[in-house]
Amino acid sequence: MEINIRQWIVSVMILGVLLIGGCAQQDVTSPPANLPTEPPVTAQAPDAFSNLPRLEGKATVQMVINGRPVIIEVDGTNAPITAGNFVDLVQRQVYDGLMFHRVVREPEPFVVQGGDPQSKDPNFGGNLGTGGFIDPATSRERYIPLEITPQGAQSPVYGSPLQSARISQTPVLQHKRGALAMARSQAPDSASSQFYFALSDLEFLDGNYAVFGMVTEGMDVIDGIQQGDRIQSAQVVDGLENFRSNGPS
Template identity: 60%
Template sequence: MGRFLLASLMLLYLVGCQANADSISSTPTSEGTIAMSSTNCNIPPELVQPLQGYPCLNGTATVDLVVNGQAITLEVNGVDAPVTAGNFVDLVQRGFYNNLTFHRVVREPQPFVVQGGDPKGNGTGGFIDPQTKRERVIPLEIKPADGKQAVYGRTFPEQNIRQAPQLKHNRGALAMARSQNPNSASSQFYITLAETSFLDGNYAVFGYVTKGMETVDKIKQGDRITSATVTKGLENLTTIK
């Protein structure tokens, strides 16, 4: 019973991270333009038009975050989560995450997540696209373990999918935070401090920490991302057309 209550509270905690996502008016920390090739990244045909112009990752990429003088290496998976991974790598390449804080860190009553990527620093911000002047939000994207393609827009419980996702919430998972609307993730991400399998099928995992987890374990609320850099796989960043 206690475990169920904890899981429910943790879900609410992440859901509340962008409660004001529909009314964001802030500007990103940094803006930039990127020359990208175009491909559909195995996106379902019905989503190509709604997501036209969005970044996607047609493969994998490696990103280094520098926090407290130490590097955290992330392997970003665009094979199983092309839209979510592409959104993140695009923001890294723009310099968006540089100097942003980890505004939520939860270790009690047990290790949970560190969460950052909010330009407002209070859990309500997202990325404002400099071209459209609107917040870029992406659909929930989760690939079933035995599926050939990710499913979009609804959680596994909503879709009555009983199998596990391909990318699970293991310790060191990199995933997107969102509001109660499944299709509201923008720039806020979290890294799990422990296995949190009760989040599987509800939030989009798109990569894992491959080096520097000891640095993640030491992150405190208010610590800043000194820099975020794509060190490998930038050529896999494309746009949906």
């Protein structure tokens, strides 16, 4: 009975998060119910994404939140495009001054979400959670593919949650407490700049959302974030030599 109650609570929590964003483009949600029956499974990054930044290895990012540092290991070994996109946005100072617009701790610790560029404007009156990074080179929002590396695989799967791709292996990068992952809409390839920190182990998100990093120091800072708090700064402090600004070398 206790297990059933817990599952009910989690289901209600997920539904609430889904409804908060409405038509937002980068909401953390439960796995979509309308996944295609024959999803594309790509062992290597499609040509459409060949111009995206990549991280070929690992890097360390320091975020300063509420005046205190948070150290994040960004994993480009298992999520090269997702990690490369994040490092690129850090280098562009996109995250400096942005707000954490969604914090969900009840009924159980869930996520802290931020990264909407619209939140930099304190007078913004629209719905936060709907914005992404506008690439000045194209004047369009940059989207990155859903990118998940299954355990034992040589390369990531792109464009499809593992379950719908009929892949039974768990991801290498999992939603453990402190994990850093990309928020997205129900469309798998809709992530842009919004990210979230997992406040607890969230196994039900594994294989559906792209984890690309882990908090190694400062999880107490993450635990203390309140909705409306801002990122003072973010910078790459190690591993920048692994970054490629325009795809693979």
